[in-house]
Amino acid sequence: MKEGDLVTLSASAQDRDTLWQWRGKNPIGLIVQCKVGEIGWAPKGPKPCFKVEWLGSGPQSREGDWSWVASSEHTRGWYYRRDLKFVRLEKKNEDV
Secondary structure, three states: OOOOOEEEEOHHHHOOHHHHHHOOOOOOEEEEEEEEEOOOOOOOOOEEEEEEEEOOOOOOEOOEOOOOOOOOOOOOOEEEHHHEEEOOOOOOOOOO
């Protein structure tokens, strides 16, 4: 994944207890920044992280919408690779 890619929440992210309200929804977002680092209050070592700006409504962070961790300036908009998947674009079936 790189800056400019369109992404949505993966099944792993939707299974998180902090993102329960996003189950079954597929917000679309744009990756605006990439880094190697840690997110949240109990990090397990540096990993690739991606800052996502949602094109419509979307979760504040991988920590959900309502906790103090989610609203922190250091975690807002940041996700690990396992939380995201590429958006699949539908192919147009053009018969000529």
